[in-house]
Amino acid sequence: MFWNIVRLEMSKTYQRLLPWICLGVVALIVLAISTALFLYNMLVPGYHNTSSLTWPGSFVFGLNFALAIRPGTPMVPML
Amino acid sequence: MIIITGIVFAQEYSWGTLRLWLSKGIARTQLFVAKGVLAIFTVLLIVGVCLLSVALLSLFFSIQLQHKVHLEQLDVLQLLLAYLRTIYALLPYAALTLLLVVLTRSGIIAVGGAIAFSTIFEGLLKSLAPRLGSGFMHIVFYLPSGLASTLSSQNFALAICRPRQAHTSPHRRSPCLGSRSTHSSSSPWPSGSSASKIWPRCRPDYSAGDEDIAAGRVVSLEASGKVRVTVGIEGVFEGVLCCIA
Secondary structure, X not given: OHHHHHHHHHHHHHOOOHHHHHHHHHHHHHHHHHHHHHHHHHHOOOOXXXXXXXXXXXXXXXXXXXXXXXXXXXXXXXX | OHHXXXXXXXXXXXXXXXXXXXXXXXXXXXXXXXXXXXXXXXXXXXXXXXXXXXXXXXXHHHHHHXXXXXXXXXXXXXXXXXXXXXXXXXXXXXXXXXXXXXXXXXXXXXXXXXXHHHHHHHHHHXXXXXXXXXXXXXXXXXXXXXXXXXXXXXXXXXXXXXXXXXXXXXXXXXXXOOOOOOOOOOOOOOOOOHHHHHOOOOOOOXXXXXXXXXOOEEEEEOOOOEEEEEEEOOOOOEEEEEEXX
């Protein structure tokens, strides 16, 4: 019975298009910020902090980004 | 995450479907645990999407900046642990939202309250605590953001290059670190200090000077003997941890 409820809740939430759009927005924000950092790194002389852009340091960036968006600002369209 | 949790729980009250569920003989506990599973799955998805995005991008950036991708430097076990740590750090906010939903039965109040707590209240308390005394500083460490900062500082183990050679020169910098010059060769981590206890995997052979940037972590040795570690990735996430060296 419990797993039936879980399955129902999952389908109720994730069969809609909006959560996936919101996840796409999250991915786009990550891409935009990373690209902006990369360009800043390339354009500003004397600034060479590439560790958060390159493998494997970028994973720390991704995890910290996930923590930073804890209020779920990109999920606002779901309201 | 707060918003999704708040909406998923509060909709049951506003639409009246919770009464329908309960009238069918489903236990209240089962219903709440099922929704908790949904909240955890949402957190898994959000963190997973963030990781996947940076993984794909870093392949491109590594080729552009280093002309090579050091795939062997990724510790998969550490990555998995960091993933779980991040999810764990996000759960207190989900629990707070759930509490507010149950207490107020309103999605707006629950979501607004949780966001206000995570952005305004925690920020205010963190900035005021040093002025109020050392006792209040201890309270800050037990706030969800303090937990998140502590757990995310452990994630920096991911950014530490695994040695490819048995012996490297102390003056030779790791490619994980930026191209800034080192100022001294003395380690700011005294053996057995609280700093090295909190970050046991954060470069025990750390050879930077007063200030350096190691994978977005700014470490500075203050005149008072305190090691100040700013956990921040270019302004996206910033938390300050202080510990007495």
